[in-house]
Structures are given as structure tokens and as C-alpha cells.
Amino acid sequence: MSTLLANTWTFTVKELRGFFNSAVAYVVLTLFLLIAGWFFSTSLFLVGQADLRELFSIVIPLVFLFFIPALTMRVIAEEKKSGTIELLVTMPVRDIEIVLGKYFAAVILVASGLALTFAYPLTISILGNPDSGALIGGYLGLFLMGAAYVAIGMFTSGLTQNQIIAFIIGFVIIFALYMFDKMLMFVPPSLASVLEYASVNYHFQNLERGVIDSRNVVYYLSLIVLFLFLSVRTLEARKWRG
Numbered sequence: 210m211s212t213l214l215a216n217t218w219t220f221t222v223k224e225l226r227g228f229f230n231s232a233v234a235y236v237v238l239t240l241f242l243l244i245a246g247w248f249f250s251t252s253l254f255l256v257g258q259a260d261l262r263e264l265f266s267i268v269i270p271l272v273f274l275f276f277i278p279a280l281t282m283r284v285i286a287e288e289k290k291s292g293t294i295e296l297l298v299t300m301p302v303r304d305i306e307i308v309l310g311k312y313f314a315a316v317i318l319v320a321s322g323l324a325l326t327f328a329y330p331l332t333i334s335i336l337g338n339p340d341s342g343a344l345i346g347g348y349l350g351l352f353l354m355g356a357a358y359v360a361i362g363m364f365t366s367g368l369t370q371n372q373i374i375a376f377i378i379g380f381v382i383i384f385a386l387y388m389f390d391k392m393l394m395f396v397p398p399s400l401a402s403v404l405e406y407a408s409v410n411y412h413f414q415n416l417e418r419g420v421i422d423s424r425n426v427v428y429y430l431s432l433i434v435l436f437l438f439l440s441v442r443t444l445e446a447r448k449w450r451g
Contacts, residue, residue: 216302220310224284225317234318237280241322244272249329261329261339265347265417269326270410273351273358274387278379280318281362282372284311285440289370304444308437312363319355323348342419350416353429354409358383360436367443383409386432 228234248268249261333339365379366372390408393401405411409432412425 213303213306216306217309217313220302220307221313221317224311224314228314228318233280233283237276237318238322238325241272241276242325245269245326245329261333261344261347264326264329265351266414269351270354270387270413273355274380274383277315277319277355277358278362278365278376278383281315281359281366282376282379283366284315284363285366285443286370286372286375290372304441307444308363308440312359312437312440315359315363316356319359320352323351323355340419343417346416346419346421349421350413350425353416353426354413357409357429357432357436360433360440361386363440364436364443367440 245264245268249264330339330344361382362375362379365382366375368378369375386407386409388408388410389404390411393405396404406428412428415422415425
């Protein structure tokens with residue numbers, strides 16, 4: 210266990226340095242904050258609404274649809290294209306350590322972006338009396354949503370060495386999961402409950418209301434574990450082909 214943690218942390222630090230030594234982290238965080246800040250300030254100063262409902266329920270989830278596939282499309286695909294993945298898989302480390310290290314680095318970057326938005330609820334608390342339960346549930350839901358999207362992006366990045374293809378596949382999977390609960394009226398009732406449960410947005414809306422139900426948390430954790438498992442399998446398949 211200690212070896213697993215040590216090797217995972219080594220890859221996490223390495224990947225974080227890669228993000229911040231290039232323009233990736235700065236571009237992603239800057240654009241994310243600019244978009245979130247624009248909608249928050251518009252709602253506050255032009256509409257006169259001192260709340261985060263639109264930001265939590267619409268803006269950030271939609272931004273995640275594009276930004277997280279863009280963030281993760283390179284994490285394995287670039288290694289494949291440059292050939293460094295061959296060195297990684299022959300090192301005395303397990304595939305799961307490589308995947309987890311890269312995954313945690315991307316999740317830390319997403320969490321950093323969310324943490325930088327704490328100024329918004331602070332502003333709201335000065336101007337009014339926000340619902341603390343909804344704030345906690347909203348941030349928990351956004352974090353879990355982002356973490357699940359990162360796992361999906363990791364998987365699609367491992368499928369190809371072309372970053373654009375990885376982005377497109379990742380976006381399509383994430384968009385489908387996001388849209389499932391909006392298609393319920395077009396499917397038979399027997400299928401509607403399945404699509405609703407499979408929807409990322411359905412579980413997020415439950416958390417956003419401040420109702421932290423274990424079923425919603427388990428859904429996100431299951432999604433994360435599934436796609437991390439598939440990511441590990443893609444690395445293993447690479448070695449088998451070798």
C-alpha cells in the first residue's frame with residue numbers, strides 16, 4: 210500500500226509540474242474564472258440577483274463539458290504520440306499507479322478552479338444570507354461531477370494518440386451522460402428511470418439542492434471507478450500488443 214501511494218504521488222507531482230510548466234493550467238484556470246466571473250457579475254450587478262443558482266446549475270456544468278475533455282485529452286494520448294508511454298509501462302511501477310497519478314493531478318487542477326470561485330459565495334454572504342446547505346451540496350456536486358469527467362477523459366485519452374480524437378470522444382460520452390435526463394419524454398417509461406439514474410445532471414441537481422444523499426455520491430464514485438478501471442485496461446492492452 211505504501212509503495213502504491215508513493216508511486217502514485219510521484220506521478221501526481223510529475224503531472225502537476227507538466228501542467229504548470231506549460232500554459233495548460235494557466236489557460237484553463239484563467240478561462241474558467243473569466244467565464245464564471247462574467248456570469249456571476251452579470252447576475253449580481255445587471256439582474257440584481259445575489260445567488261449562485263445559475264452559476265451552479267447551468268454555467269459551470271456547461272463549462273465542464275468542454276474544459277475537462279480539453280484538459281485531459283493530452284494526459285495519455287501525448288505520451289503515446291511522443292513514445293514516452295513505452296518507457297512508463299516498462300518501469301517498475303504498476304499501470305494503476307500511472308493512471309491514478311495522472312488522474313489526481315487533473316482532479317487537483319479542477320478542484321483548484323472551484324476553490325478560486327469561493328470569492329463568489331463570500332460576496333453573497335456579505336450581501337445576504339445564502340443557504341449553507343445548498344452551497345455545500347453545490348460545491349460537492351461540482352467536485353464529484355468534475356472528478357467523474359476527468360476519469361472519462363482519462364479513458365478516452367488512452368484510446369488514441371490523437372488528442373483531438375480523444376477530446377471528441379470524451380466530449381460525446383460526457384455530453385450523453387449530461388443529456389440523459391433531458392430525453393425522458395422521448396423514451397418508454399420502462400427506460401426513463403434507467404436513463405434518469407444514468408444522468409450526471411440528475412444526481413447533480415439532487416446534491417445542488419443541499420440534499421446530500423449517499424445514492425448520488427455512490428453514483429459518481431461508481432462512474433469514477435469504472436472509467437479509471439477502463440483506463441488501466443487500455444494501458445495493459447498497450448503492453449499486450451507490444
